Amino acid sequence: xxxxxxxxxxxxxERASLLGRVLGSPLARLIARRxxxxxxxxxxxxxxxxxxxEAIPGDPARNQAGMDATEEQVEAVxxxxxxxxxxVERYLTWLGGFVTGNLGRSSVSxxxxxxxxxxxxxxxxxxxxxxxxxxxxxxxxVALLAARKPGGVFDRVVMVISMTLLAVPNYVMALLLVLVxxxxxxxxxxxxxxxxxxxxxxxxxxxxxxxxxxxIPLACFYARFLRGDLVEQMNSADYVETARAKGVTPWKVLxxxxxxxxxxxxxxxxxxxxxxxVGGTVIVEQIFSMPGLGVLMLQGVMSRDTAVVQICxxxxxxxxxLANLVVDVMYAVLDPRIRYGHR
Amino acid sequence: xxxxxxxxxxxxxxxxAVSRNERWARIRRRLVVWVPAGSVxxxxxxxxxxxxxxPLPSPIGGSVLDSGLPPGTAGHxxxxxxxxxxxxxxLIYGGRASLTIAIATNVIGLVVGGGIGAxxxxxxxxADTVIMRALDxxxxxxxxxLTIAIAxxxxxxxxxxxLALSAFSVPAVARIARSATLKIANMPFIQAAExxxxxxxxxxxxxxxxxxxxxxxxxxLLGMGIVIVTEGALSFLGMGIPAPAPSWGNMIFEGQQxxxxxxxxxxxxxxxxxxxxxxxxxxxENVRDEMSGR
Amino acid sequence: MKTLEDTAVxxxxxxxxxxVLLVEDLRVTFARSGPPVHAVNGISYQLRAGQMLAIxxxxxxxxxxxxxxxxxxxxxxxxxxxxxxxxxxxLVGLDERSMRQIRGRDIAMVFQDPARSLxxxxxxxxxxxxxxxxxRREVRKAAAADRAVELLKLVRLPAAERRFHExxxxxxxxxxxxxxxxxxxxxxxxxxxxxEATTALDVTTQAQIMELLVDLQQRLGTAVVIISHDLGLAAxxxxxxxxxxxxxxxxQAETAALFRNVRMPYTKxxxxxxxxxxxxxxxxxxxxxGQPPDLSALPPGCAFEPRCPRADEQCTVxxxxxxxxxxxxxxxxxxxxxxxxxxxxEGAVTEGEGQS
Numbered sequence: 001x002x003x004x005x006x007x008x009x010x011x012x013x014e015r016a017s018l019l020g021r022v023l024g025s026p027l028a029r030l031i032a033r034r035x036x037x038x039x040x041x042x043x044x045x046x047x048x049x050x051x052x053x054e055a056i057p058g059d060p061a062r063n064q065a066g067m068d069a070t071e072e073q074v075e076a077v078x079x080x081x082x083x084x085x086x087x088v089e090r091y092l093t094w095l096g097g098f099v100t101g102n103l104g105r106s107s108v109s110x111x112x113x114x115x116x117x118x119x120x121x122x123x124x125x126x127x128x129x130x131x132x133x134x135x136x137x138x139x140x141x142v143a144l145l146a147a148r149k150p151g152g153v154f155d156r157v158v159m160v161i162s163m164t165l166l167a168v169p170n171y172v173m174a175l176l177l178v179l180v181x182x183x184x185x186x187x188x189x190x191x192x193x194x195x196x197x198x199x200x201x202x203x204x205x206x207x208x209x210x211x212x213x214x215x216i217p218l219a220c221f222y223a224r225f226l227r228g229d230l231v232e233q234m235n236s237a238d239y240v241e242t243a244r245a246k247g248v249t250p251w252k253v254l255x256x257x258x259x260x261x262x263x264x265x266x267x268x269x270x271x272x273x274x275x276x277x278v279g280g281t282v283i284v285e286q287i288f289s290m291p292g293l294g295v296l297m298l299q300g301v302m303s304r305d306t307a308v309v310q311i312c313x314x315x316x317x318x319x320x321x322l323a324n325l326v327v328d329v330m331y332a333v334l335d336p337r338i339r340y341g342h343r
Numbered sequence: 344x345x346x347x348x349x350x351x352x353x354x355x356x357x358x359x360a361v362s363r364n365e366r367w368a369r370i371r372r373r374l375v376v377w378v379p380a381g382s383v384x385x386x387x388x389x390x391x392x393x394x395x396x397x398p399l400p401s402p403i404g405g406s407v408l409d410s411g412l413p414p415g416t417a418g419h420x421x422x423x424x425x426x427x428x429x430x431x432x433x434l435i436y437g438g439r440a441s442l443t444i445a446i447a448t449n450v451i452g453l454v455v456g457g458g459i460g461a462x463x464x465x466x467x468x469x470a471d472t473v474i475m476r477a478l479d480x481x482x483x484x485x486x487x488x489l490t491i492a493i494a495x496x497x498x499x500x501x502x503x504x505x506l507a508l509s510a511f512s513v514p515a516v517a518r519i520a521r522s523a524t525l526k527i528a529n530m531p532f533i534q535a536a537e538x539x540x541x542x543x544x545x546x547x548x549x550x551x552x553x554x555x556x557x558x559x560x561x562x563x564l565l566g567m568g569i570v571i572v573t574e575g576a577l578s579f580l581g582m583g584i585p586a587p588a589p590s591w592g593n594m595i596f597e598g599q600q601x602x603x604x605x606x607x608x609x610x611x612x613x614x615x616x617x618x619x620x621x622x623x624x625x626x627x628e629n630v631r632d633e634m635s636g637r
Numbered sequence: 638m639k640t641l642e643d644t645a646v647x648x649x650x651x652x653x654x655x656x657v658l659l660v661e662d663l664r665v666t667f668a669r670s671g672p673p674v675h676a677v678n679g680i681s682y683q684l685r686a687g688q689m690l691a692i693x694x695x696x697x698x699x700x701x702x703x704x705x706x707x708x709x710x711x712x713x714x715x716x717x718x719x720x721x722x723x724x725x726x727x728l729v730g731l732d733e734r735s736m737r738q739i740r741g742r743d744i745a746m747v748f749q750d751p752a753r754s755l756x757x758x759x760x761x762x763x764x765x766x767x768x769x770x771x772x773r774r775e776v777r778k779a780a781a782a783d784r785a786v787e788l789l790k791l792v793r794l795p796a797a798e799r800r801f802h803e804x805x806x807x808x809x810x811x812x813x814x815x816x817x818x819x820x821x822x823x824x825x826x827x828x829x830x831x832x833e834a835t836t837a838l839d840v841t842t843q844a845q846i847m848e849l850l851v852d853l854q855q856r857l858g859t860a861v862v863i864i865s866h867d868l869g870l871a872a873x874x875x876x877x878x879x880x881x882x883x884x885x886x887x888x889q890a891e892t893a894a895l896f897r898n899v900r901m902p903y904t905k906x907x908x909x910x911x912x913x914x915x916x917x918x919x920x921x922x923x924x925x926x927g928q929p930p931d932l933s934a935l936p937p938g939c940a941f942e943p944r945c946p947r948a949d950e951q952c953t954v955x956x957x958x959x960x961x962x963x964x965x966x967x968x969x970x971x972x973x974x975x976x977x978x979x980x981x982x983e984g985a986v987t988e989g990e991g992q993s
Contacts, residue, residue: 044480049492056496167621169572171579172613175599183603238753244710245748246768246820247741256767260758279485283576287599297488298580301495309492316488336758336804365669 030332034325041321049314050091053306094310104307108299113307116296117315123193124292127207127281131214132270138215139222146223147230148254158227162220170280174213174287181209191289210288214280218273222266229265233258264335271327275320376633379625386619390438400429402436403587414607424594424608425601426587433589434615440501440590441619444583445570447505449563452512457552457559459513460520465528465547475521478514486511486569487576494582504583508570519562523555561634565627568620575616591616657827657860658684658707658744663719663729665699665706665884672933676702678884679719684828689854689861691871691892692879693907697929699884700864704830708744709736724827742772745821749833751813755805761816762801765789768823788819792849811842818849825857832864847874868907872896880904883930883940886958890965898965900972903941939968947971 069077078084085093097103103113146155168176182190194206234240234254239261243253282294289295297312299305393399400418410427412419421430463474481489490507497503527533528551536546577583578592586593591612598608652659665677677699684690692700706717707728721728723743728736748754756764765785770776776784782801789797792815805813814834821829831850835843847863851874854861865871871878871892878895880888880903888901899905927944936942938953945952951970958968 041476041479041483044476045483048480052492052496163625164617164621167568167617167624168613169575169616169620171576172595172616175595175602175609175613179602179606179609183606238748238750239756241710242748242754242817242820243756243767245708245740245746246823247737247739247771248767249737257756257759260756264758275483275485279487282485282487282491283580286580298491301491301582309495313484313488313492317484320485321483336760336806 027329027332031329034328038321038325042318045317045321046095046314047091049310049317050087050094052313053310054087056304056306103311106300106305106308108303108305108308113311116308117293117311120291120293120296123290124278124281124285124294126196127210127214127285127290127292128274128277130207130211131218131277132274134211134215135218135222136270138219139226142219143223143226143230144254144259146227147234147258148251150227150231150234155227158223162224165216166220166224168217170213170217171283171287173216174210174284177209177213178287191287193288193290193292207290210281210284210290213284213287214277218277221273222269225269226262226266229262230254230258233261237261264331267327267331267334271323271330274323275316278316278319375625376629379622379629382618382622383626386438386622387442390435390442393435394439397435399432399435402428402433402589404428421611422607424597426597428587428589430608430611433594434591434611437584437589437591437594437612438615438619440584440588441571441574441592444501444505444508444574445567448508448512448570448574449566451505451509452516452566453559453563455509456513456516457520457555460517460522461524461547461551461555463517464521464524465543465551467528471521475518478517481510481514482518484511486573490573490577491580491582494577499582499585501584504574504577507577508573511573512566512570515566516559516562520555520559523558524551527551527554557634561627561630564623564630567623567627571616571620571623653683653685655685655687656683657686657724659720659722660684660703660707661720661722663703663706663721664717665702665711666716667712667714668716669714674932675935676715676884676932677706678935680879680881680884680886682879682886682889684860684862686827686860687854687858688877689851689863689875690877690879691863691865691875692881693865693868693871694881695866695907695929697883697932698881699932700881701832702884703881704746704832704862704864708740708746708830709733710740710746738772741768741821741826742824743826744828744830745824745826746830746832747814747817747821747834750837751810751817752805752837754817755813757805760802760804761789761808762786765801765816765820765823768820772824785819785823788822789816791822791853792816792819794819809842810838811845814838814842814846815849818846818853822853822857822859826859828860828862829853830862830864833866834863835870836865836867843870850874868904880907883935884932885940885968886966887941887969888967889958890967894962894965898962898973900961900965900967900974901969902945902947902971902973904967905973906944939970 094103101114105112106116142158146158149155178190181188188208189206192206194202196203237258240253240257243257281292282297285292285294286298293312293315297309300308300312407427410423410425412423414420414422416422419429419431421434424430424433459474463471489510493507493510494503497506533546533550536550574583575592575595578590579596581593581596583592584590594612595609598605598612602609660683661681662679663677664679667674667676680703694700702711705711706715707721709731711717717729719729723739726739728739762782762785765788766778766781769781769784786797786801789800794800794812794815800808808816835846838846847870850861853859863870863875875892877891878889879886880901882903888895888904899908930940938955939945942948942952956968956970958966960966
């Protein structure tokens, strides 16, 4: 945005002290502070997850050994699973697994948990990333157009539709999409995931419906928030009046001034949503048989596969925490008020 | 109002056109309040009084001989499902279960969460920090993941579903209650009460709680939709209300098996969910707008 | 009763050859829900190039609304009638597109709160460049940037080159207001309106900004309108003062003449509300008693009558703004004609009573 002026000398000076400025900058301090808050939070989450799954009634060793196993066989399995050791010791081992990459084995498939994760995570990441992109790609233009003439026809239509779609749970949305695009139109596959290795188009076709099921309610949410914020900025922000007094066109005021300011609020909202969206993938993956983290967790829950459930639940919570951290930092990078240390 | 488009030209609208628009806007504002309020009342009556006054067949234990009857069949206005159970009856009983769970979850959220938040915010200091950090841990979990985990530990049943859902309603309400309390606690009348020798407990119950209650109730109203949707998801996954007892979530799940043959079995409970959630959302938003004086 | 308002002819005597802005019988009514609010009720004045005019009044006197009406910055619920000609162009009834071309180019405005009037997410330079390029699309970005730095120097912002890249929150209140003035001057406007532009600033900064405005007005020949509740400010800097009450001009004169002979009791009261350096500290400020008028239910007579110490039955008929003395108009049946001369305030500044 900044325009080049003959200020090269100042620029060089700035560059020379860049390193010093980065280390002592408000931004670096902010990142450090955020990490300092997030670390104990993540530890607490890991303890809770561990304790929660300890609390599941039933004896995992007996489950594993089978119904008609003898007492000795169960004990052997218990030893093999390490369940004879005290809980604290097992927790620390589990925690250590994050560093060593050894998170135990699935008691069902006998595969190492780490390789299961490596297999499943990309699917969920793809779904979530695409859902965010699609929802923002819908929400931003729609909100801008609606805010251009609040109370106008387009605005009203958008508000009614978004209010309605917002009330559609994503599992209902998923089934409706299947009904329309897979059952009636037969234009898209209802279930199954095609890996990227089998071609981009086939991959995109296979994720279209689940992504839409996740993105549509989200788009409505963002569009409503952004539209409301834009209208408020346009109505009451003093800098909007300044821009109008300059003779700037309404569209440029909306886009160049109000949206710039509203986008920070939107960014925060997106960050807060990441956790919820990742949680939402659980049910959507299940409906569309996507081999992602959510399905892995559900299968784990059904088959009492503690090692798998533990790590999945932890990842879901950790992603939410880390997403907030990243958004806070991004916010700081983008917002000059924070970037330069005033607030 | 479109200040963006303000112009002297636009300002020269004839006065009766303005007043006609005004009148229409006023009517619409009133409709927007009364339609969702009426709809919520209707749903509550239908689900809680309906089973006693309407001639509904039992929602469970139907005969396979009656399975898959189309809508409009005598005695089954919406037809029957694959198990031969009356769909309308299942919708109403399922709605009763969903609403019971949602209301119970919100009451727990309000009482426990509101209490924790108010006390935490009012006491401040170390106690506040510890309580809020503990709640942060719960809030970090995506609601569905947390409820799945808890529901799995407790096993599927109505009370357990309520407990599982409370795991996210309590911390959420507590956060709101805390920030509302912090705002109130700095107001002159609270300080006056404290200076005039009111005990902490008395100030809290007599001054703080009544002042944050409207905001809490509104938050709970906005939370109804979220709880209903999450309960539906749990039941859909078979971890909420255990079959054969009806719930909208497990009806959608059962209907999904025959989605292409009988899509209506999915659409009815979906529609019920949509209307209920939409009504609560709209009502909640209106109340919020009224309270913030918009 | 037929009021004078219906028959009165605009009172602009002769049109000055240097007049850049000619306002005649300007009226603004807000028609939202409820009874219409009569914010401005027929004001007329002219503004010459290089002149500094002060429009003074309390909150709700219509001073701010009247200038926003000129710029087309009022919400659509405002109905504007009368005439306002800016070097020949009629502003009242002008469509938004043409208005937009005039806004910022021929008539510019500096607002009250510089902390909020600048976009916090854009660098100072970008905001000035935008003001330049809005009206002259053909100016290249680099040239506009150079011009922006020039403007920053013109408003005497120290280290203009560096400030160009900074963001509003990095500047002090006074510096921000200088930036606002630079934005307003971007297209060399004929009229610059400063709407309570110094109210949010501390006394020292206030004086600096006012001196800058006076300097710019003299150097660039820009006509400046300052909108303020502060009669003292007007006394120190303006050439001419308009005192507004309930959407009408109640007293109008050249600054020196006005302060020699304050006639209208309202002006007198305003003057009394200014703490003077000569008044002993901790003495009570004279405050104008009573409520500001309800603009949706104005009395048929003098709007100040309910609060006026001199009011009698005659005041239930509205006094017309009349040139009772050469270049001194006022609307009052019972003016202060006695010898007691008002001491012009010593550049003093009122506390409180912000906003317009």
